[in-house]
Amino acid sequence: MENPVLSAIYSRRSVRQYAQDPIEDAKIKEIIKAGMWAPSGLNNQPWRFAIVKDPELKKKFEPLTKYSRVIKGAKVLLPVFIDKNAMYHPVKDHQAIGACIENMLLAAHSLGLGAVWLGEILKSDKEIRKLLGLGDDLELMAVVALGYPASRDQKSRRKDMKELIVFEG
Amino acid sequence: MENPVLSAIYSRRSVRQYAQDPIEDAKIKEIIKAGMWAPSGLNNQPWRFAIVKDPELKKKFEPLTKYSRVIKGAKVLLPVFIDKNAMYHPVKDHQAIGACIENMLLAAHSLGLGAVWLGEILKSDKEIRKLLGLGDDLELMAVVALGYPASRDQKSRRKDMKELIVFEG
Numbered sequence: 036m037e038n039p040v041l042s043a044i045y046s047r048r049s050v051r052q053y054a055q056d057p058i059e060d061a062k063i064k065e066i067i068k069a070g071m072w073a074p075s076g077l078n079n080q081p082w083r084f085a086i087v088k089d090p091e092l093k094k095k096f097e098p099l100t101k102y103s104r105v106i107k108g109a110k111v112l113l114p115v116f117i118d119k120n121a122m123y124h125p126v127k128d129h130q131a132i133g134a135c136i137e138n139m140l141l142a143a144h145s146l147g148l149g150a151v152w153l154g155e156i157l158k159s160d161k162e163i164r165k166l167l168g169l170g171d172d173l174e175l176m177a178v179v180a181l182g183y184p185a186s187r188d189q190k191s192r193r194k195d196m197k198e199l200i201v202f203e204g
Numbered sequence: 205m206e207n208p209v210l211s212a213i214y215s216r217r218s219v220r221q222y223a224q225d226p227i228e229d230a231k232i233k234e235i236i237k238a239g240m241w242a243p244s245g246l247n248n249q250p251w252r253f254a255i256v257k258d259p260e261l262k263k264k265f266e267p268l269t270k271y272s273r274v275i276k277g278a279k280v281l282l283p284v285f286i287d288k289n290a291m292y293h294p295v296k297d298h299q300a301i302g303a304c305i306e307n308m309l310l311a312a313h314s315l316g317l318g319a320v321w322l323g324e325i326l327k328s329d330k331e332i333r334k335l336l337g338l339g340d341d342l343e344l345m346a347v348v349a350l351g352y353p354a355s356r357d358q359k360s361r362r363k364d365m366k367e368l369i370v371f372e373g
Contacts (some may be wrong), residue, residue, distance in 0.1 A: 039314075040208060040311065044311065045237075047243075067368070083369075127323050137303035176299065193241060196233070201342065
């Protein structure tokens with residue numbers, strides 16, 4: 036009765052400490068592919084991806100968030116952007132981006148990698164686009180930090196399901 | 205080298221035609237549990253869920269969307285709401301809802317069910333909250349329609365990955 040998809044959903048955790056091992060390019064591409072296969076309204080696929088592997092470039096992300104320690108430890112950063120020209124409905128487009136990022140996190144987990152979804156760094160949208168030479172038709176939606184896990188943040192909590200079900204009938 | 209998580213992500217499709225078989229309550233709860241285990245900013249878990257199984261009640265959703273045929277065929281509707289009181293950042297909260305819905309869709313798929321993410325029905329937020337007796341501290345984010353698949357919409361397309369990667373270095 037093992038359901039590997041449900042197991043992945045329930046066992047995925049934010050991983051913020053990473054081993055030194057490099058990440059295979061094929062795994063990076065697989066994670067992006069998983070993101071791309073999220074559903075989106077009108078199938079508009081508003082997501083765009085950057086891949087930051089160069090240590091010197093990655094270092095420049097450190098002062099742009101209070102989670103500089105995570106950036107420092109991560110082997111690869113995957114900044115995720117939205118293409119404003121592809122958008123049709125902000126709420127639905129941002130939901131699609133969330134679906135895309137969740138696919139990326141589940142893919143990373145299934146590939147033995149650790150990942151964390153960084154949102155606080157959105158305050159540095161402009162600086163990050165400048166670092167990557169990207170224009171303002173894109174907007175930063177998240178940075179996914181990746182590495183082989185050194186340790187896993189084991190605990191996470193969720194509300195009781197009864198609190199979250201507002202109607203049944 | 206089979207990776208069941210990636211397989212689920214790549215093989216999931218919107219399912220809009222359903223068999224008559226009822227859906228087990230345990231599966232409904234599992235789908236909601238999968239949604240609950242999505243990540244959210246500050247772990248604020250802004251999602252709330254409704255479960256609509258009663259055929260008479262479900263029928264009242266039909267005029268509220270141009271996809272009334274989907275509603276008619278579905279065995280269960282899972283309206284997903286956001287709790288405005290739990291929100292802290294609209295973009296990040298809407299992303300979290302998208303992650304939640306993607307988990308629900310992947311869970312449904314892994315359980316042999318078909319599902320489709322209905323967004324056009326958001327225009328009927330007010331009417332739907334009225335049908336369910338819910339106040340305006342909630343806002344409708346999507347309706348997930350569920351049933352055992354009668355047929356699957358086999359095809360879906362994605363842009364080429366090269367078009368979506370805006371930076372690599």
